[in-house]
Amino acid sequence: MIYWNSANGFDAKNRLPLFFNKRGAVALASGDIDKDGIDDLVASTTEKTFLMLSSKKSFTNLENVGTIEIEGRKIAIGDFNDDSNPDLVMVTNKAVLVFKGNGTGEYDLENAVKLKISRPSDVVFSDVDQDGFDDVVVSNFATSGGATWANSYLFYSDGKGFSSRETLAIPTLGASSVSCGDLNGDGYPEIVFSFERSTNQNNIYSYVYWNDNGTFRFENHTQLPTQGTLSNTIGDVNNDGLPDVVFFNDEGYFRDGPSTSHIYWGDGTRNFSVTRGREFLTHQVFGFGHADLDDDGNVDIIFANKNFEKGISHQQAGLLIQWGDNGDFKNPTPLTMTYGYGGVRIADINKDGYLDLLAAGQCLDLEDPERHGFPIFWGSEKGYNFRNRTLLHYTADKFRAPLLMDLNNDGWLDITGQVEYGEVRIWWGSLNGFNDEEFNVIDLRQKVELMYIKGADLNNDGWIDLICPQRGNPDGTEITSFIYYGSADGYSNDNRTEVASYVPYQNSIADLNKDGWLDILFTSYGGEVSGNRPALIHWGSKDGFLPERTELENYGGSGSEILDYDGDGWLDILIANHRKAGSYIIPEPHKHMTESMLYWGGPDGFSEKNRWEVIAAGPSGLNLRDAGNSYDRGLYEDYISSIKTITESEVPASINWEAETPFRTEVHFQLRTSDNESDLSQSEWVGPNGKNSWFTESGSEIQGVSGKFIQYRARLITPNGAATPYLTSVTISFENR
Numbered sequence: 001m002i003y004w005n006s007a008n009g010f011d012a013k014n015r016l017p018l019f020f021n022k023r024g025a026v027a028l029a030s031g032d033i034d035k036d037g038i039d040d041l042v043a044s045t046t047e048k049t050f051l052m053l054s055s056k057k058s059f060t061n062l063e064n065v066g067t068i069e070i071e072g073r074k075i076a077i078g079d080f081n082d083d084s085n086p087d088l089v090m091v092t093n094k095a096v097l098v099f100k101g102n103g104t105g106e107y108d109l110e111n112a113v114k115l116k117i118s119r120p121s122d123v124v125f126s127d128v129d130q131d132g133f134d135d136v137v138v139s140n141f142a143t144s145g146g147a148t149w150a151n152s153y154l155f156y157s158d159g160k161g162f163s164s165r166e167t168l169a170i171p172t173l174g175a176s177s178v179s180c181g182d183l184n185g186d187g188y189p190e191i192v193f194s195f196e197r198s199t200n201q202n203n204i205y206s207y208v209y210w211n212d213n214g215t216f217r218f219e220n221h222t223q224l225p226t227q228g229t230l231s232n233t234i235g236d237v238n239n240d241g242l243p244d245v246v247f248f249n250d251e252g253y254f255r256d257g258p259s260t261s262h263i264y265w266g267d268g269t270r271n272f273s274v275t276r277g278r279e280f281l282t283h284q285v286f287g288f289g290h291a292d293l294d295d296d297g298n299v300d301i302i303f304a305n306k307n308f309e310k311g312i313s314h315q316q317a318g319l320l321i322q323w324g325d326n327g328d329f330k331n332p333t334p335l336t337m338t339y340g341y342g343g344v345r346i347a348d349i350n351k352d353g354y355l356d357l358l359a360a361g362q363c364l365d366l367e368d369p370e371r372h373g374f375p376i377f378w379g380s381e382k383g384y385n386f387r388n389r390t391l392l393h394y395t396a397d398k399f400r401a402p403l404l405m406d407l408n409n410d411g412w413l414d415i416t417g418q419v420e421y422g423e424v425r426i427w428w429g430s431l432n433g434f435n436d437e438e439f440n441v442i443d444l445r446q447k448v449e450l451m452y453i454k455g456a457d458l459n460n461d462g463w464i465d466l467i468c469p470q471r472g473n474p475d476g477t478e479i480t481s482f483i484y485y486g487s488a489d490g491y492s493n494d495n496r497t498e499v500a501s502y503v504p505y506q507n508s509i510a511d512l513n514k515d516g517w518l519d520i521l522f523t524s525y526g527g528e529v530s531g532n533r534p535a536l537i538h539w540g541s542k543d544g545f546l547p548e549r550t551e552l553e554n555y556g557g558s559g560s561e562i563l564d565y566d567g568d569g570w571l572d573i574l575i576a577n578h579r580k581a582g583s584y585i586i587p588e589p590h591k592h593m594t595e596s597m598l599y600w601g602g603p604d605g606f607s608e609k610n611r612w613e614v615i616a617a618g619p620s621g622l623n624l625r626d627a628g629n630s631y632d633r634g635l636y637e638d639y640i641s642s643i644k645t646i647t648e649s650e651v652p653a654s655i656n657w658e659a660e661t662p663f664r665t666e667v668h669f670q671l672r673t674s675d676n677e678s679d680l681s682q683s684e685w686v687g688p689n690g691k692n693s694w695f696t697e698s699g700s701e702i703q704g705v706s707g708k709f710i711q712y713r714a715r716l717i718t719p720n721g722a723a724t725p726y727l728t729s730v731t732i733s734f735e736n737r
Contacts, residue, residue: 078125
C-alpha cells in the first residue's frame, strides 16, 4: 500500500494498493534503479521478485514491471562497484545474492555474486570503509544447526566482487535485522543489529558496533535493551540534528519459564514473604551492588552478568544498572564487558563527587585488543558509559571481584585481588589514579586459588587486615584460609594467621555477639552428593580467633550478608545457597532449586530452628560489601571536615546542622582542636562532655574547646544498615573572647 503525501498530509482515500500475482510482498526496497529521477520499487513475494519502474504516481503500467525468478526475503539497493548504476542485493533461504545493475532497471542475473550464509535474515549496502564501494553487511540469525549464537558478516567490496579482502565475522545472537548509519559524526557508518532471541529468552540486548576506520571489534560495541526485536532503523526522530536508533519489538521476556532475581521487601519485622517482592529477569548473575548512583534519593541496583550462552566466545555480559524510581526500577543501562565475574565495588574512587564502579571479570582494551583487564567505570554528570573507563591489565583467564579499601591510610582507595594463583596483588591508589606498574605482591607461599578477599580491622589497631579465603578442593575437604594483619610496614607472611574453611565463597564480617571484636562467617560452597559442608563462624577476641567455632547448615553457600533484618538490635545472617546436591565426580545432576536461609540473631546465638527459608534458583552471590564501617563494621560512616583556622579574638560557641534523618537514622558530631595544624590529626575527638561524648542536638553550645585550628566529625548512623541520614549543612558559630 502506497499512501501519497500532499500539502494536506495523508488521506486514506489517496493511496495505491499493490498486488503481485494476487499476493502480498514479503520484502520491499525503493530506489531509482532506472536513473530517471523517480524512485522505483523492488518487491518480493514467496515466489518471485518484481521490479516496478515508476512514472509519476503510477505503478500500474505492466510494461514497466520486470521479474526475477527468485524469492527475496530482504532486499537492498546500492552501488558495490562505484559505476553509478544501482545494484541489487537479496537475501534468500541460505545465501545472499548480489546483482549488478546497468542503470536501466535491468540486472545481470547470470553473473550474480553468491555469498553463502547459514541463516541470513537481513542485508544492507554501506560503504563502511569509505573507499567508494558499497560493502554488504548481512545479519545472520543462526548457524546451520540452529544455534542462535551465530556470527553475522561484513563483506568488503573491491569494485569487482567480495573476495579480495577477508570477510569480517561479527558476533551476534539471533540477529534478525541490520542497518548502518554514522551515529557519532566521524564520517564512518556504524552497524546496528537487532537481536530477536537466544534459545528461549527474548529480552536480550541488541548491539551497536562502532566503526574503527572501516572495521569492527566485539569489544567496541554498545548494548541496548530490546524485546524480541525484529527490525531497526536509523534517523533523526526528534529533529535535534543527531541520528537516533529505533527498534521494532515483537515479543519480550521468556517463552517458557523465567530465570529471575528477587527483592523481598522488609518491614522491620520477620515478616518476609514471597508475596511481597520484586522480580528481575536476569541471566547468570555473579553478584550485585546497590547505591544511589545518580543522587536522586532512590537506590539503584547493579547486576554483574557473567554470560548467557555458556561455551561461546562472545557473551551478553557485563554490568546492568537498574535505576531506582520510587520503589520501582526502570530504564536499565548495560555496561559492555567480555564477561562480568563476581560483583562490583562502588565508591567515589577519584574524589570528583560521582560514584565509580569497580567491576570484576574482563574487558578487552579498546586501544590494544591483544590485552585485557578489569575495568573501573567512571561516574560523571552524564552517568556511565562503557568507553569512560580505566583498565588494569592482567594475563590470567579470569579475575574475581577485587577489594576496594584504603590499605595504607593515605586517603586514597587501593585495589586488592588475585590475578595469579599463589599471590595477592595490591594496586596503590593516588591522586594520579591507578596504573599497571604501581602494585605490590603478597606471596602466599602456596599455589592456591583464593575466593573473594575482604578487609577489616580485626585486631582494632587502626589498620585494615586482609581475609583471604582459599577455595580448595570442590569435594569440600577442610582447609585453611589466610588472614594477613595490616600495619605501617604493610603485609607479611610473618604477620599472618590461618583459620579453617570449607570452600568459602562470598563471606561476611561483623561483630555478631556484641563483644567488641569482629567475627568471620565463611560460607561453604563445597561438598559432593554425600552432603554439603556447613558454613563456619570464627569468633574474634582480644587474643585472636577462638578455637571454638559455630557451624550453620547451608547448601552450596555462595553468598552471605549480615544485617539486622528484624530490627531487634541483633545482627542476622542471610546465606544464599547455590545448589543442594551435585557431584564433580559421578554423573549426578546438580539441584539448583533449593532453599536459601536467613538465620535470626539473638542473645542465644544462631540455630537451625530459628531461621526463615525461601526457594531460589541457584544464586551465585550477593552484595560484596559488608554493611557498616570498613574498619569495625559499626553501622555508621564518618565524614571529617576540612580544617578552619581560629583567630585569636574568637572562640567556638555553638554547632548547628541541617539533616534528614528518616527511619530512625541519626547524625552526631564531635570536634577536635590543636595549636598546630600538623598535630590536629593526633588530637582527641570530643563532644559536650569530653572524650567519648557526642553533640546530638543542632544548636548545642560548645564549651571548653580551645586551639588555633578546628575540625568536626559527623557520624551518620543507621540502625540496621539500610536507610541512611542525609546531611546538607553544618555551621560552627564563634563569639569574641
